[in-house]
Amino acid sequence: MIEIRHLTKRFEGKNGTVVALQDINLTIRDGDIYGIIGMSGAGKSTLVRCINMLERPEEGSVTVGGKAMESLTPAQLRAERREITMIFQQFNLLMQRTCLKNICFPMELSGTPKAQAEQRAKELLELVGLPDKANAYPAQLSGGQKQRIAIARALATDPKVLLCDEATSALDPNTTHAILQLIQKINRELGITVVVITHQMSVVEEICNNVAILDGGKVVEEGPVAEIFSHPKSDAAKRLVFPSGAPHGGAIPGRRCVRVAFNGSATTDKPLVASLALECQAMVSILAADTRQVHGQTLGSMLLALPEDADGARRALAYIAEYPGISYEEVEA
Amino acid sequence: MSEFFAGKYWQTFLEVLPTIPMETWDTIYSTVLSTALALVIGLPLGVLLVAGEKGGVLPLPKWVMTLLNGFINLLRSIPFLILMIMVIPLSRLIVGTSIGTKAAIVPLVIASFPFVARLIETSLREVDGGVIEAAQSMGATPFQIITKVMIPESLPSLVSNITIAATTILGYGAMAGIIGGGGLGKVAINYGYYRFNWILEYFATALLVVLVQVMQSVGTRLAVRCDKRLR
Numbered sequence: 001m002i003e004i005r006h007l008t009k010r011f012e013g014k015n016g017t018v019v020a021l022q023d024i025n026l027t028i029r030d031g032d033i034y035g036i037i038g039m040s041g042a043g044k045s046t047l048v049r050c051i052n053m054l055e056r057p058e059e060g061s062v063t064v065g066g067k068a069m070e071s072l073t074p075a076q077l078r079a080e081r082r083e084i085t086m087i088f089q090q091f092n093l094l095m096q097r098t099c100l101k102n103i104c105f106p107m108e109l110s111g112t113p114k115a116q117a118e119q120r121a122k123e124l125l126e127l128v129g130l131p132d133k134a135n136a137y138p139a140q141l142s143g144g145q146k147q148r149i150a151i152a153r154a155l156a157t158d159p160k161v162l163l164c165d166e167a168t169s170a171l172d173p174n175t176t177h178a179i180l181q182l183i184q185k186i187n188r189e190l191g192i193t194v195v196v197i198t199h200q201m202s203v204v205e206e207i208c209n210n211v212a213i214l215d216g217g218k219v220v221e222e223g224p225v226a227e228i229f230s231h232p233k234s235d236a237a238k239r240l241v242f243p244s245g246a247p248h249g250g251a252i253p254g255r256r257c258v259r260v261a262f263n264g265s266a267t268t269d270k271p272l273v274a275s276l277a278l279e280c281q282a283m284v285s286i287l288a289a290d291t292r293q294v295h296g297q298t299l300g301s302m303l304l305a306l307p308e309d310a311d312g313a314r315r316a317l318a319y320i321a322e323y324p325g326i327s328y329e330e331v332e333a
Numbered sequence: 334m335s336e337f338f339a340g341k342y343w344q345t346f347l348e349v350l351p352t353i354p355m356e357t358w359d360t361i362y363s364t365v366l367s368t369a370l371a372l373v374i375g376l377p378l379g380v381l382l383v384a385g386e387k388g389g390v391l392p393l394p395k396w397v398m399t400l401l402n403g404f405i406n407l408l409r410s411i412p413f414l415i416l417m418i419m420v421i422p423l424s425r426l427i428v429g430t431s432i433g434t435k436a437a438i439v440p441l442v443i444a445s446f447p448f449v450a451r452l453i454e455t456s457l458r459e460v461d462g463g464v465i466e467a468a469q470s471m472g473a474t475p476f477q478i479i480t481k482v483m484i485p486e487s488l489p490s491l492v493s494n495i496t497i498a499a500t501t502i503l504g505y506g507a508m509a510g511i512i513g514g515g516g517l518g519k520v521a522i523n524y525g526y527y528r529f530n531w532i533l534e535y536f537a538t539a540l541l542v543v544l545v546q547v548m549q550s551v552g553t554r555l556a557v558r559c560d561k562r563l564r
């Protein structure tokens with residue numbers, strides 16, 4: 001378990017003090033895939049770097065597996081860092097070493113015998129799906145392959161926690177998907193707790209169970225992904241869930257309109273708009289929509305214009321009220 | 334024509350010619366040895382210049398860094414010709430004489446190690462900070478980061494810069510001929526400059542040029558060869 005309590009981190013700069021993190025409180029359960037999402041400059045990297053004390057917080061504590069990270073001696077900290085490994089946006093592989101030697105690197109640091117290290121490195125190459133790249137140099141690999149090697153390297157010391165700082169941000173969508181699948185597989189098969197730092201909603205949606213939204217150095221929202229994304233409360237959360245702006249305006253004057261919010265029930269098998277037309281003969285028009293699929297659930301909202309005739313509108317509204325997994329409200333133009 | 338060959342310059346040239354291989358060897362020997370010794374002192378200093386600064390892998394007190402930088406800049410600002418004369422007593426102390434190839438190694442090393450330290454510093458600074466951070470995140474000690482990350486990762490650049498140092502030291506070594514150092518520089522200065530023997534002057538200089546060319550192309554080739562970033 002990772003417990004972050006009252007964490008505050010400031011940077012003294014030329015233009016005064018930057019408060020990068022302010023009173024952060026988070027609990028990350030063992031075996032979880034925990035997302036930390038926020039815009040650029042929100043403090044995500046600083047937060048994740050405070051977990052392994054690459055960055056020393058001014059106030060607060062970080063406890064990993066019962067150990068208070070900030071009070072460890074340098075030697076204890078180095079030992080602990082073998083348990084909490086990290087992958088990066090820019091991969092940060094040793095360019096003058098082969099892939100095999102890159103994976104051996106952390107084992108070399110801890111004094112594992114060479115033959116044993118190479119044996120383990122080969123197994124890890126197998127695990128990340130690149131058994132034929134042992135003797136290739138990082139410069140000969142694609143971005144996705146480099147990240148696979150970085151993941152293998154991060155697993156070399158049998159860590160309990162894997163920190164991923166924008167690990168897929170330099171990759172194209174297909175490669176991102178493949179890397180996320182690999183991270184998920186590692187989480188499931190090896191039971192490693194994963195902390196995923198990202199600015200991309202899609203990453204959190206795809207693999208995270210829980211998420212914290214970071215904005216201006218503060219956690220503005222925190223909880224299960226489906227819950228947070230179906231009812232974004234804070235402005236920061238709304239901006240992330242509806243990057244192009246929530247379907248607000250657009251209601252037609254003189255026409256009854258409702259905003260329908262999908263709360264994450266499996267509504268996909270029974271489409272609302274089509275059901276309205278077929279089952280209660282109410283022809284509604286979609287004025288705006290921003291919905292998405294998270295873990296097979298529909299999230300987001302739609303702005304619907306009800307039928308022009310009063311009776312049709314009443315029927316449609318009654319139908320919506322009974323519809324499972326949604327909430328609604330009437331909106332004025 | 335026979336008069337031309339009978340000229341005293343040619344006569345001297347033919348007399349001196351058999352000693353040329355030995356003098357060439359002296360030049361190579363003093364260049365290689367001085368470069369190696371300058372590296373022995375300059376490499377740790379160059380490492381400290383990078384690792385010791387604020388935010389480095391082994392931060393040192395500010396006054397240590399100021400002293401180190403000041404010391405290196407001081408030595409680098411003394412012109413080689415003057416430094417050579419200033420260290421004559423030191424050469425006597427260390428080598429037992431102030432004349433000859435071996436004695437010249439002392440001023441050569443003193444003049445070149447600060448320069449080497451700066452070159453090493455430049456090379457080490459090229460190492461990506463992210464890679465160092467990755468090593469830190471894996472629990473590397475500062476010493477491990479220096480020996481397993483900073484130096485190996487900047488090896489191609491180090492090789493290029495050491496080549497530059499070696500060619501510069503070769504030039505300095507030739508200058509040492511003025512105060513009694515050995516090698517091709519001595520030949521060019523003693524026979525060419527002092528006795529106007531242009532034949533020997535140009536001949537010795539041409540050999541120095543060839544040596545620099547060979548060293549530079551070997552160095553460049555090595556640097557390219559050891560760089561795994563190139564496909």
Ligand SMILES: Nc1ncnc2c1ncn2[C@@H]1O[C@H](COP(=O)(O)OP(=O)(O)O)[C@@H](O)[C@H]1O
Pocket residue numbers: 011012013018019020038039040041042043044045046047
């Ligand atoms: N070493 C540093 N020195 C000064 N300011 C920093 C430093 N690192 C980060 N910051 C500042 O802290 C804030 C958060 O940065 P960061 O954690 O990198 O954000 P993110 O990863 O979410 O983009 C930014 O305002 C950034 O400028």
Ligand SMILES: [Mg+2]
Pocket residue numbers: 044045046166
């Ligand atoms: Mg960042």
